[in-house]
Amino acid sequence: MTGLHSSNREVTMTATSPTELSQPSTSEEPVILDVRGLWKVFGPRADRVAGTPLAELSRAELKERTGCVAAVRDASFAVRRGEVFVVMGLSGSGKSTLVRCLTRLVEPTAGEVLLDGHDIRKAGDKELRELRRRRFAMVFQHFGLLPHRRVLDNIAYGLEIQGLKKEARYRRATEMLDLVGLSGYGESYPDQLSGGMQQRVGLARALAVDPEVLFFDEPFSALDPLIRRDMQNEVIRLHREVGKTMIFITHDLSEALKLGDRILVMRDGGLVQTGTPDEVVGAPADDYVREFVRDVSRSHVLTLRWIMRPPSGEDPLDGPELGPDVVIKDAVHTVLHADRPVRVVSDGELLGVVGSAEILEVIAE
Ligand SMILES: Nc1ncnc2c1ncn2[C@@H]1O[C@H](COP(=O)(O)OP(=O)(O)OP(=O)(O)O)[C@@H](O)[C@H]1O
Numbered sequence: 536m537t538g539l540h541s542s543n544r545e546v547t548m549t550a551t552s553p554t555e556l557s558q559p560s561t562s563e564e565p566v567i568l569d570v571r572g573l574w575k576v577f578g579p580r581a582d583r584v585a586g587t588p589l590a591e592l593s594r595a596e597l598k599e600r601t602g603c604v605a606a607v608r609d610a611s612f613a614v615r616r617g618e619v620f621v622v623m624g625l626s627g628s629g630k631s632t633l634v635r636c637l638t639r640l641v642e643p644t645a646g647e648v649l650l651d652g653h654d655i656r657k658a659g660d661k662e663l664r665e666l667r668r669r670r671f672a673m674v675f676q677h678f679g680l681l682p683h684r685r686v687l688d689n690i691a692y693g694l695e696i697q698g699l700k701k702e703a704r705y706r707r708a709t710e711m712l713d714l715v716g717l718s719g720y721g722e723s724y725p726d727q728l729s730g731g732m733q734q735r736v737g738l739a740r741a742l743a744v745d746p747e748v749l750f751f752d753e754p755f756s757a758l759d760p761l762i763r764r765d766m767q768n769e770v771i772r773l774h775r776e777v778g779k780t781m782i783f784i785t786h787d788l789s790e791a792l793k794l795g796d797r798i799l800v801m802r803d804g805g806l807v808q809t810g811t812p813d814e815v816v817g818a819p820a821d822d823y824v825r826e827f828v829r830d831v832s833r834s835h836v837l838t839l840r841w842i843m844r845p846p847s848g849e850d851p852l853d854g855p856e857l858g859p860d861v862v863i864k865d866a867v868h869t870v871l872h873a874d875r876p877v878r879v880v881s882d883g884e885l886l887g888v889v890g891s892a893e894i895l896e897v898i899a900e
Pocket residue numbers: 577578604605606624625626627628629630631632633786
């Protein structure tokens with residue numbers, strides 16, 4: 536578990552049972568993107584699906600009856616300012632289509648996408664261009680760098696389009712180059728850099744325009760595992776430093792758990808579950824999600840609130856005290872070395888106790 540999560544939760548979670556889990560600290564932030572009843576249907580007369588009995592059909596039935604593919608089916612969710620919101624699901628589940636609908640790179644078929652309360656589906660060409668230039672930025676799997684431009688010019692590209700003067704855009708681009716740890720590479724060309732470095736350039740380019748929302752579509756899936764881990768840490772660090780709202784697509788659960796404040800799980804175009812990493816792992820909504828999280832080491836994701844029990848009459852209540860949001864693996868030492876149950880306390884209130892038995896049960900899984 537990352538510092539991103541633990542620090543968030545320690546401050547804010549005061550609920551008393553997993554079912555009442557509150558969100559990380561971003562839950563107090565205003566909603567930046569509010570998606571309501573969003574559909575994207577590909578195929579003939581795609582607009583006849585939403586709001587009609589056809590909408591009730593499964594993806595496969597709809598395809599058979601009409602030849603249409605419901606890439607996104609009736610999606611509703613809200614992303615809060617400053618949140619890292621992960622979209623996860625198997626290949627073909629609709630992740631890219633969903634996220635592209637949010638920037639209208641793909642035109643939604645029905646529904647609303649409210650950015651700070653304004654429906655971007657109603658935006659005209661000019662407004663949309665401004666949105667994409669200034670408020671949104673994207674990072675893709677294939678870095679999409681311009682091969683004939685130096686690294687610095689690649690990073691400055693969005694600023695050039697914004698019409699920023701040369702000196703100002705190079706100043707900003709150089710700052711971004713330093714921010715992503717590539718100081719000194721400004722004069723290089725993209726093909727002189729490794730894949731990981733190229734994706735850092737992609738990150739720098741996206742950050743250069745100081746967007747409000749950063750969209751990532753499987754940005755690290757072409758990188759080998761070690762570089763990938765570096766880049767995940769880089770995103771966590773950048774998120775801490777710049778605090779942007781991030782919408783991050785991945786089909787890699789460990790990436791989702793590591794980066795996400797919340798995770799949205801998609802299947803066949805529909806939303807199956809939206810929750811914090813510990814909610815998705817601790818209380819999967821159905822067998823599809825359960826299958827996804829099956830191999831996760833629960834002690835690394837779940838917190839004491841998931842395993843605490845009510846104290847029984849025999850429990851001595853003077854054991855060590857820990858908060859409900861301490862990740863289990865971080866509590867192992869304390870619990871196993873105490874000769875009495877650990878008390879799980881929040882705001883001075885005893886929520887439950889955790890003894891060796893509860894800890895060992897999770898670890899033995
Ligand atoms: N332009 C298109 N025309 C027709 N069907 C499309 C189009 N784009 C996507 N689809 C279909 O919509 C569904 C969702 O595709 P999408 O690319 O959003 O999935 P994904 O979850 O991003 O998958 P992956 O993990 O492979 O990137 C798929 O069945 C796909 O075939």
